[in-house]
Amino acid sequence: MQDILDIRTLAALEPISSFSPARLRELLDYCHVENVEQGRDPFKDRPLQGQSVYLLRGELEVEYVDGNRVVIRSDSEWARHPIGKRQPEIRSAQVLSPQAQLLRVADDLLDRIVTWDQFVYHDDVRPMAVRDGSETAVKRLLNSGMFSAENLSNSPFAHLPSANIGKLLNRIEAIAVWDKDVIIREGDEGDYYYLIESGRAQVTRLVGGANLVLADLKTGDVFGEEALISDTKRNATVTMKSNGVLLRLKKQDFLELLQEPLLHRISYRDAKQKVAEGAVWLDVRHPPEYRYDKLPGAINVPLNDIRNAVGVLNKMTPYIAYCQSGRRSAAAAFILAQAGYNVYVLENGLWSVPKSEQQ
Secondary structure (H helix, E strand, O other): OOOOHHHHOOOOOOOHHHHHHHHHHHHHHHEOOOEEEOOOOOOOOOOOOOOOEEEOOOEEEEEOOOOOOEEEOOOOOOHHHOOOOOOOOOEOOOOOOOOEEOOOOEHHHHHHHHHHHHHHHOOOOOOOOOOOHHHHHHHHHHOHHOOHHHHHOOHHHHOOOHHHHHHHHOOOOOEEOOOOEEEEOOOOOOOOEEEEOOOEEEEEEEEOEEEEEEEOOOOOOOEEHHHHHOOOOOOEEEEOOOOOOEEEEHHHHHHHHHHHOOEEEEEEHHHHHHHOOOOOEEEEEHHHHHHHHOOOOEOOHHHHHHHHHOOOOOOOOOEEEOOOOHHHHHHHHHHHHHOOOOOEOOHHHHOOOOOOOOO
């Protein structure tokens, strides 16, 4: 029984066979292989919903809700396609061979990859970063680290509506940068949203006449969104610490294509209901503001510390971010949402909350 999965195995499956070798290697990290003994139903405890499941080894009998039974063998054409797709719902299944081997991968991830990769061949896609608009250049852009399977799962791209993909690729711009280049400067107006395709950078803020290091950024990280969302000046300086390549979007393109799909605004009435069901108020204002008029049960993570909360806040808990007006909380919610948190923005902030309900 083969237990080691390789890209040759994936390349024989549909629609995975359309992926490039680089994509197939990425996908290996998102595949789960399981061995199932004879007589067992592999879908009894682990249903098919939300997954594409393929038979890699052995024989499997499947019974559909319409009463039909089909025996799937791993060397058949049926085995190249996900089990149960485009057929009636499966009632039960049973392994007929001494052992069967199944591969599972999330439907959502497969669909995202297929959708993005198909834009390589879309006639309307001519990225700003690619001046000649050639197919080879477009492929190079889409195959960059910014559009990896990891980023399509855990970045703003994971939430990008399909209708916006072509627009994004048309408007995104790649720029070469050098060690010690200042990309954004504290106090300047916000103009671009940046994504690091390659290289390293450092975030600093002037505190008491000295530059305080806030964060080190690497390939795959993003920056510059706070000033764009809250419509304020840059609150930190970002300096390159190596040569590299940045992808950037103009402010209006960022707001239209990335911010709005990721932000989920909610009224105070609906927010109270969610809190009653287990959501947590997240106050992103400065501590003195929080102490003065916080909402009952709220926790305080100021906007300038919100990146440090990634990995500390519980991803299983829904959060409702708020500030005074909704501007700072929108920036905080975007940062958390692109890190995979379930977070809402209180529409109009505390301005929408009766004073009698503030502590």
